[in-house]
Amino acid sequence: MAKRKSQLLEILYASSLVSKIQRSSARMSERGLATELRYPFLAIVGQTEMKMSLILALINRAIGGVLLVGARGTAKTTAVRGLLDLMPVVERSICEYGCEPDDIYTHGMDGVCSECATKIGMGDPITEPQPMRLVELPLNTRIEDVVGGINERVALEQKRILLDRGVLSYADNNVMYIDEVNLLDDTIIDAILDAAAQGQFTVRRGPMVSTYRSRLTLVGSMNPEEGSLRPQIQDRFGLRVLVRGVKSPTERLEIYRRATSYQRRPYLFVQDWYGETYASAAEITEARKRLPKVTLSPETERVGLSWIEALEIESHRAEMTLFEAGRAYTAADDRTQVTLDDLRAIAPLALRQRHAKFVTDYFAKQDKEEAKIKEVIADKTVDSSEKADLSD
Numbered sequence: 001m002a003k004r005k006s007q008l009l010e011i012l013y014a015s016s017l018v019s020k021i022q023r024s025s026a027r028m029s030e031r032g033l034a035t036e037l038r039y040p041f042l043a044i045v046g047q048t049e050m051k052m053s054l055i056l057a058l059i060n061r062a063i064g065g066v067l068l069v070g071a072r073g074t075a076k077t078t079a080v081r082g083l084l085d086l087m088p089v090v091e092r093s094i095c096e097y098g099c100e101p102d103d104i105y106t107h108g109m110d111g112v113c114s115e116c117a118t119k120i121g122m123g124d125p126i127t128e129p130q131p132m133r134l135v136e137l138p139l140n141t142r143i144e145d146v147v148g149g150i151n152e153r154v155a156l157e158q159k160r161i162l163l164d165r166g167v168l169s170y171a172d173n174n175v176m177y178i179d180e181v182n183l184l185d186d187t188i189i190d191a192i193l194d195a196a197a198q199g200q201f202t203v204r205r206g207p208m209v210s211t212y213r214s215r216l217t218l219v220g221s222m223n224p225e226e227g228s229l230r231p232q233i234q235d236r237f238g239l240r241v242l243v244r245g246v247k248s249p250t251e252r253l254e255i256y257r258r259a260t261s262y263q264r265r266p267y268l269f270v271q272d273w274y275g276e277t278y279a280s281a282a283e284i285t286e287a288r289k290r291l292p293k294v295t296l297s298p299e300t301e302r303v304g305l306s307w308i309e310a311l312e313i314e315s316h317r318a319e320m321t322l323f324e325a326g327r328a329y330t331a332a333d334d335r336t337q338v339t340l341d342d343l344r345a346i347a348p349l350a351l352r353q354r355h356a357k358f359v360t361d362y363f364a365k366q367d368k369e370e371a372k373i374k375e376v377i378a379d380k381t382v383d384s385s386e387k388a389d390l391s392d
């Protein structure tokens with residue numbers, strides 16, 4: 001394997017090996033994370049695709065999220081929660097109305113509240129840097145819990161309408177994790193996917209209307225044993241990872257060893273991985289800053305599109321995800337020009353489970369009818385006794 005420019009990809013590929021990578025002198029106290037001793041993301045053995053997808057999704061939201069498909073006990077939830085230690089720093093509004101500098105560029109001073117307008121006039125910031133957070137969707141959640149709804153207690157006791165914020169309104173600029181996404185009610189998953197796609201959503205309850213930003217990175221996980229996901233929902237996830245149990249006995253033994261050593265001495269274990277974790281978190285933030293400069297050449301785009309054509313994929317989300325994941329991968333490797341090798345590295349994640357046989361057959365049949373219609377309408381002298389054969 002060619003030497004990589006970035007430490008981030010080096011660490012990701014290396015941590016799938018059993019050999020322990022070198023320790024760093026960084027101490028946990030430097031970032032103040034020592035209070036929560038969750039299992040380190042990078043200490044997960046194998047599962048390079050899963051780790052790669054999650055990191056690419058942190059770098060570029062336009063990928064459209066990640067779907068993790070696998071049996072129980074394959075470290076899906078451990079990996080997603082482990083992302084907390086790798087979260088990039090984003091500029092977050094410090095105003096209760098969520099005003100951001102962008103609002104001024106698009107709407108002028110009317111785009112922000114009076115308090116923020118004053119701050120901007122004084123040259124004071126209206127945002128502050130904060131790490132992205134992980135928002136987990138609780139199990140058995142109701143649509144009101146997700147998008148927000150009328151506070152029933154206030155309605156009964158005080159006879160007035162108060163709109164409660166839903167989980168979704170807290171997911172802006174954060175990662176939202178939905179475990180068992182295949183068991184979630186259709187209306188809920190539709191609401192979340194729409195909000196994620198549009199970057200904002202509006203709640204209407206009686207006379208009350210509220211709009212919230214929802215530029216979120218969606219991560220779903222599911223166990224196919226417990227039911228499938230509707231194809232149109234599955235298509236809306238950018239990267240799909242098939243999380244399988246590790247096959248190699250040496251690696252399985254290593255998983256066991258790390259798990260027991262983490263259980264026995266969590267502080268030491270987390271400290272042991274802290275150097276790599278800290279370095280990776282910094283590189284993810286850097287990759288996000290680099291991303292706007294990363295481009296694809298027309299030739300790379302052409303080859304990428306030819307793969308999609310050869311695989312007979314209808315959904316335009318395929319190229320969206322392929323190219324955006326390619327850009328994230330390139331940014332992670334400290335470069336600004338996406339190569340075909342970059343696209344190859346992420347293509348299986350972006351393109352798998354996109355080809356729908358039903359859709360292909362359906363359109364093939366329709367193409368036949370379209371051809372017949374063209375034939376009939378092109379020739380005005382056609383004999384009326386010659387009926388178009390559309391029966392099949």
Ligand SMILES: [Zn+2]
Pocket residue numbers: 095096097098099112113114115116
């Ligand atoms: Zn404001």
